[in-house]
Amino acid sequence: MLTLTPALTVSYEAKHVFLFISVLEFAVGLLANVFIFLVIFWDVVRRQPLSNYDRVLLCLSLNRLFLHGLLFLCAIQLACFQNLKEPLSHRYETLLMLWMITNQASLWLTTCLSLLYCSKIVRFSQTFLLCLASWVSRKTHQMLLIVILSSCFCAVLCLWDFFRKSHFTVTAMLFMNNNTELNWQNTKISFFYTFLFCYLGSIPSFLIFLISSGVLIVSLGRHMSTMKAHPRNSHDCSLDAHIKALKSLLSFLCFFVVSFCAAIISVPLLMVWHNKIGVMVCIGILAACPSGHAAILISGNAKLRRAVETILLWAQSILKVRANHKADPRTLC
Template sequence: MPSLLILFFMIFFLLESMAAIIENGFIIIVLGREWVRSWSLPPGDMILASLSISRFFLQWTAILNDFYAYFSPANNSTYLGIIWNFTNVATFWFTTWLAVFYCVKISSFTHPVFLWLKWRISRFVPWLLLWSLLISALICISPFLKTYLVFQLPDTGNYSEKTTLDDMRYASHRHFFMPLQLFILLIPFSFFLVSTILLISSLCRHMGNMQHHSAGPQDPSMQVHITTLKSLFFFLILYTSYVLPLIISLRAPILVCSSQFWIWEVVIYAGISIHPAFLILNSSKLRRALKKMLHDPEAA
């Protein structure tokens, strides 16, 4: 039986996960209906739909994997871990492409590279999403190798051979699998961070130009830019709150039976449960669909 502290964070994690599943499911339904009507989506909505789908399955996999590992510690589920790895990496890349898309579309930089990207980014979106899925699928080979080539090697029962096998397992995890996982996490996060910093820099410069031309703080355009700037800081905090605990947990794995593990899970998945609500409230299309559903559930 879990302790009261673990039980508290288990329930908190479950409620947090249900909120994320409902929010991402709502986005999937709204954008899915639009896609069915016209058989196409705007590039930004295409990235948002892909991100919501990956987060939806990531959250379900996290719930099943965590509770299965806690209540059946002797039976580690390889397949759940592989699905989690796939959806986790896909979520990282989709989040990164959303930030890159906003950066290219909204930024006011006049560098030829930005102008070239601004003109062509919409055409690249389907290919970026496809390559993200392929990268995520290729990365899932790592758990297969880790499971079947290292951790499933035969154990003869001989003490010296068992010690050598344990050393091989530890060395392979520390010098190959862990650096690979850190590398996988840091590449999209670096793209996301650079895109966000560039966009914030562009918006700050634009706000400075508006103030220089005597645009008051109540100017509608100024308010839009201030709102966008706040959303970017919020987005950055949420994304960082997801990345850093994952990196720390890779460096120093925590047992699933400890309270620290469930605290980490609550912190890691907080962004996934908060960010979809923020996206819904800041999208006129999703906000209208939400109001329609709340006022007329049958029509929704």
């Protein structure tokens, strides 16, 4: 049986390194998702029509901003305030539960993205699949609205539970007296069931995501075999669309599997082995995954790539003007 030495506290050096990495991951995630949000929102300001893909990206970037903020607050709470030899504080429990709700919403939004890819890229021949693809394109607004409202509803319930627990904390402590161990066991059971419920609720969206990604892979295989049988042009727009869509979806799948493993491992590290360093490593992994997927989304989207190139050209021109200004001898007089 695997056993780890409890590490209830960590050294100041390890804590500072963890907080530095957390700040760095938060800054990268913030910049990437704010960039995606501003580029798409600028079309709203200019009153240009948004595609369904842009709407999903807009909601996903906002979701990731909340996700990074919650993970950053979890990192601060874990490093500075939470002692693993004591029951989990209500603040830390609430942050973890809000993160689970936001992470589940992120999975549903990415599932909507995969369904959109299928409806726009894959060429269906069956009538049922054609009707289903048309329905997905028409019902994207409703799907996004359901995801947002259900996530907000769960978050409100979580916050209500937090304030209710905070209100009765003093009364509970008076009645519990020295039953700290019983309180710790109740916290463990409650957190474990909440964690299990959230991840069981992610199974339907994950299955839909896998099916739509599989359909795209099959469609890409058929398209490539058709191209080999009937070679026409070396450049094919449909092939590029397949590859970009699969790059986005498969990268999310890899990041999701890594983050899922980190989340699963963090539960026994937190509740059974009380290993604070292990939990810190898991939180670092969880914060890195959304940033990596945001970077891949930017690289695979023509509008976002053009915005990046414009910013880089603008920065390059500013640097060139400053260099010329310093090199000009007349400016030194």
